[in-house]
Amino acid sequence: MKHFMLSLGVALMALLMAGNWVSLRAEDRVVHFFQVNALTGQAGSYGTRSIHGVELAAKHLNDAGGFKDTCGNTYTIKLSVWDMANSREQAIAGLRKAADDASVLAVLGSTPSTGFAAMEPVAGQVKMPIIATGSAVPIKKWNPYAFRVTIATPVAAPYFLQVFKAKFNPQRVALLYDITQDALRAEAELIRDLAKKFGYEMVAFEAFRVNDTDFRAQLTTIKGTNPEWLGVYAANTEGSKIINQMEELGLLGKVPIFSGYGVFQDPTYWDLSNGRIKGAINWAVAFDLTSTDPQMQKVVTDYKSFPEEPTIYSVYGYQALQAAVDAVKRACTATDREKFRDALAQTKLEALAGTVAFDSPRSAPNGENQGGAVIISRITGRDSYELIK
Amino acid sequence: MLRSILAHVPAFWVVTLITAGINAIITMGVYFSNAAGALSACHAAIAGMGAYVGAVLTTNFDWPFLLALLAGVMVGFLTGMLLALVTLRMNELVAGLTTLAFGETMVIIAFNLDYIGGANGFIGIPLETTFAAVYIVLALVVFVAWRFDRSRLGYAARACRDNAHAAAAMGINTPWVKTLVFALGGGIAGAGGVLRAHYVLVQNPEDMGFFFSVNYLIFWVFGGSYTFWGPLFGAMFLTILPELLRFSLYDRFIIYGVILTAIVIVRLQGVITRVPLGRRSAVRAWWSRREGSDGPAPTQSRRRHSQPSSAPGLGGSQGSR
Amino acid sequence: MEQFFQQLINGIMIGSTYAVVALGFGLIFSVMRVVNLAHPEIFMVGAYVAFVVITRLHVPGQGLGVSVAVGVFLLVLVLAMVVTGVVGLVLERLVVRPTRGTYILTPFIATSGVSIVLQNGAQRVFGPDPVRVPSVIPAHTFVVSGVRVTSMQITTVLTAVLIMLALRYYVYRTRWGRATRAVAEKPDVAAACGVNVNLVSQLTVSIASIMAGAAGVTLGLLYSSAAPFMGLLFGLKSFVCMLVAGNRYIEAIMAVGLLLGVVEAMVTGYVSSNLRDAVAFALLLAVLFFRPQGLFGSYEV
Secondary structure: OHHHHHHHHHHHHHHHHHHHHHHHHOOEEEEEEEEEEOOOOOOHHHHHHHHHHHHHHHHHHHHOOOEEOOOOOEEEEEEEEEEOOOOHHHHHHHHHHHHHOOOEEEEEOOOOHHHHHHHHHHHHHHOOOEEEOOOOOOOOOOOOOEEEOOOOHHHHHHHHHHHHHHHHOOOEEEEEEEOOOHHHHHHHHHHHHOHHHHOOEEEEEEEEOOOOOOOHHHHHHHHHOOOOEEEEEOOHHHHHHHHHHHHHOOOOOOOOEEEOOOHHHOHHHHHHOOOOOOOOEEEEEOOOOOOOOHHHHHHHHHHHHOOOOOOHHHHHHHHHHHHHHHHHHHHOOOOOHHHHHHHHOOOEEEEOOEEEEOOOOOOOOOOOOOOOOEEEEEEEEOOEEEEEO | OHHHHHHOOOHHHHHHHHHHHHHHHHHHHHHHHHHHOOOOOOHHHHHHHHHHHHHHHHHHHOOOHHHHHHHHHHHHHHHHHHHHHHOOOOOHHHHHHHHHHHHHHHHHHHHHOHHHOHHHOEEOOOOOOOHHHHHHHHHHHHHHHHHHHOOHHHHHHHHHHHOHHHHHHOOOOHHHHHHHHHHHHHHHHHHHHHHHHHHHOEEOHHHHOHHHHHHHHHHHHHHOOOOOHHHHHHHHHHHHHHHHHHHOOOOHHHHHHHHHHHHHHHOOOOOOOOOOOOHHHHHHHHHHHHHOOOOOOOOHHHHHOOOOOOOOOOOOOOOOO | OHHHHHHHHHHHHHHHHHHHHHHHHHHHHHHHOOOOOOHHHHHHHHHHHHHHHHHHHOOOOOOOOHHHHHHHHHHHHHHHHHHHHHHHHHHHHHHHHHHOOOOOHHHHHHHHHHHHHHHHHHHHHHOOOOEEOOOOOOOOEEEEOOEEEEHHHHHHHHHHHHHHHHHHHHHHHOHHHHHHHHHHHOHHHHHHOOOOHHHHHHHHHHHHHHHHHHHHHHHHHHHOEEOOOOHHHHHHHHHHHHHHHOOOOHHHHHHHHHHHHHHHHHHHHHOOHHHHHHHHHHHHHHHHHHOOOOOOOOOOO
16 A cells, blocks of 8 residues: 555656646746735625636636736736735735745735735835725825725815816715725815815715614704705715615705715615615716626626626726736736836736726835726616716 | 744744734733723723824834833823722622723724824834734733732732622732732733734724724633633634634634634633643642642642632632631 | 704614614523623524515515505514524523523623624625615605604614513513513522523523514614624614613613614714714713613612
């Protein structure tokens, strides 16, 4: 028995080595991307979508036989997933694990701000390039290794307010926002601070916390101030409840709603509010799940293999992988993080839903996506909207 | 030298060990505070307060890390003292709830204080915590706990915990013991908080909430609340366990919950109920099992420092002192 | 003035939702001195049962006659109560009974482990997104001089009151209720008098879980959604309700729940929405200082 096992082992090893040698000759390389995101916990719905978006993008490329870089090598993509479960420490642990593994070229993630806010400084310390897929947390001081494909408030909100004022010229604006979510709060505060500049009055500025279920008290206050427009800055769990309660209080027909981050284009939002968000407007990254663009159509069709419906976070995940692959093509490497980082810093890519463009020299880094087009859309149906110009 | 050893440990285990160490420090704080019978449901808040103070000092005022750490300890100590004085005359449950309310109140205050970042949290904290820093502090705390357990203060505290009236009748100054012990635990928690803030580099109001305080209580009770080995073990085990369970990507926490519940039910008094690593106890236990008797008779002086018994509800040493 | 009354109605509404979860919490705590941290998660299970049943039955949202709607509602309620009752039974046998009577934190921690399992289990089975619970009661808004109340809100308050009355009947008018009260006051004496404390324990947890299930169905329909972590908020607020009310009278918990809801609504409306959660804890602190046995008194703990 022992002899048999020994000879079996030797035979297997010989086979493996032969296989390796064969593949080495064809100059196939494997590029390894490591995902750190929230699979479980309260941010699980966002992280899961981002992870699936990345997986779908990798699948599309691998099914086509991998991709070629500008130096003639072919690559296949390998993905690892690390669940951070809404804990900063676990996010950092994942990033450090990736940094330790020499085969990992870059980290994709995370979507929740708890993760990215904690990982961003560490990325600079361990010199691991990281591309965030949906976090919009305000970053005070970027390090050269951190990037994100998200379109965030500082870029989008002023544009939104411009169009908003030009088209609707509101005088009395009220806001109801989630004080515990960095991105939503940042935008609410920005809208409040720009009130004078854009000539409207902030008649109500009410807050709530994540996991709250009842907003009637705040809505009643808002109703009493007679606003012309109400900004609802909430995730779909709380936001749908807000919209439903607006109807109960008689606000829904009277006061139109606006928001940001393309939240209303999430089909779950439509379902949970039973379609009451029809007519609401928001700014969004220019992506249209119903567009006739063949690439988008393929993504929407293939996404059906996952149990949930795609939203902007799936798109962010897809785009992050596209941007990373584009950087690999220009850097001609699957393992050199410095070359990869420098190539990534000069990305100008027409990705799945708009442009991903970084302009991030090491001396003055800023990992924001400078290229994304922001649209203002009005919701007309579960999966449809019209553009407002 | 430590660095070269650490270089061989995979980096993410270093992260996990640092996190476990910080949790262990704060849980030791819980151990101290509750040693005299109090129930502290706000240790995350005390740690958080120390963390905010330490972080503000290093970030805004460029204090050296060691001084900021001491400042955090001071803040924790004073908060602990305050809480103890306030809850002195209350019965255990009501005192515990007061601490709970205090913790949540601190969260709300932090939410509304813009100087420390408000709801955004305090960011931009410099990275000062290293593996060595955490474990040196932890070793110090363990040493203090070890001396405490064998000191008059430790026995007095355990007496207060088991029966406050009897302790007072024996001449122990119960209010003083309770206050001192609670304050000590608060100071230790403050140190843990400063270490955490300078590791994660962000300090949020939510990190001070009831949810996190309950986590520390779980570590403390799970590990065994009668000796300091209990919270040490509980914190390290329950922090490292979710990382060990990563083979199951989606069901990690379900398994964790099942293991936690099962162990609590099987070991009602905590996993560690007597000092496990004292050579003497291990030797004596082995000897007594072999001989069927109490083993070689210890000398008089050693008897005084004998190990605490494992019977739940009795806690501390035998009453004859 | 209209705003004041609207806020009052809002408050009563939220308050009854807190109360209905707090009733079960309080029952377990006052009878068995056990803090059942899994109680909010059992409530969440009730909401998911409603989701599963209603979507399986393909219930149309509107257009049901009132009697049919009420019938469907009761059916869903009963099914959820059966499921959560069984969950409570299993919980009692496996987790509560072994840990009961030891240090007060031990069952607390054991049940928190169970709550972790339930939360993540729900996330695993139903996905991390909240799911839509289609409404059963035909939606109708009653407007009385500017104050708006919907039919589902009225159903919620009615259900809460009915649950409380049913519990009252059980505790004060039945044999087992008397046994329960005896165990709540002095478990040793009750056992000495021949009360089967284990059976009382089982009954108590099951009844509390049944109530949680009913609460889950009602709130799931009220908010049209069920989510894995929906129990978190109610857990904390209901816990505070229970502590402030004291464990002597069941009606006390209901009253305190309503009080908390109304005060929260008033503070949110007239002071600042940032301070909403502070209300619960301020109330708790005030009671702990001035009347630690709870507003309406309690048995010795």
